Amino acid sequence: MNRKAAGLLAPAAAVLLVALVVAAVAGAWPPFVAVESGSMEPAVERGDLVVVTATDRFPWGGLVGHAEPGAPTRLGDRGDVVVFEPPDAGTRPILHRIAFPVSAGEDWTDRADPALLDGDCDDIAACPAPRDGYVTYGDANGEYDQSAGIAPVVREEWISAKALVSAPDLGWFRVGVDAGIARLGLLPTAVGVGGAAALAGGFGAVLIGLIGRIGRGRDGPRE
Incomplete structure (x- = not known):
């Protein structure tokens, strides 16, 4: 579970790191x-x-x-x-x-x-x-x-x-988030964005696992 959570959070952490580096330079x-x-x-x-x-x-x-x-x-x-x-x-x-x-x-x-x-x-x-x-x-x-x-x-x-x-x-993602905050408030928007990110990450993990299984099935021994 810890590995899965880290996998889901890694893209967000990478984006934040890039933003912090750019901010330090700019x-x-x-x-x-x-x-x-x-x-x-x-x-x-x-x-x-x-x-x-x-x-x-x-x-x-x-x-x-x-x-x-x-x-x-x-x-x-x-x-x-x-x-x-x-x-x-x-x-x-x-x-x-x-x-x-x-x-x-x-x-x-x-x-x-x-x-x-x-x-x-x-x-x-x-x-x-x-x-x-x-x-x-x-x-x-x-x-x-x-x-x-x-x-x-x-x-x-x-x-x-x-x-x-x-x-x-x-910038469309930022525009959408700002519109959500203006219409729904900060907390509901944050929950929605977090849920969407988790769903996308989970779907991606399932898809990668499925592709791996298919690949192993093709490369496995034949009777």
């Missing part, structure tokens, strides 16, 4: 983000899993906007893609790209892309900039977050991590 926890919307398509799609790092982590130190000279390419375009969560916004963390930094009191529309603005500074609640921070946007969206009212000017302390790479479709 300096962020959790080191993975599951994408829940299509606002960063086509480079990042709903259900993708994104590896993130701390904003000051070597060798990716600092935050670089899309409009800055020499901006590195991140997830299909120029500039850093960051995870941020404005306080009192009532939304989940947002994964969007930095356009450029702004200073308190600045009319930042003067150096913005007109195609991503809905009016001039007088028409936008986040203009002039109420604080030092960043203007952001989703690659698939038609406006800056601050023009569309998705987010205020983003303070640097609201940014928890920045994205490095994405893996297609590996």
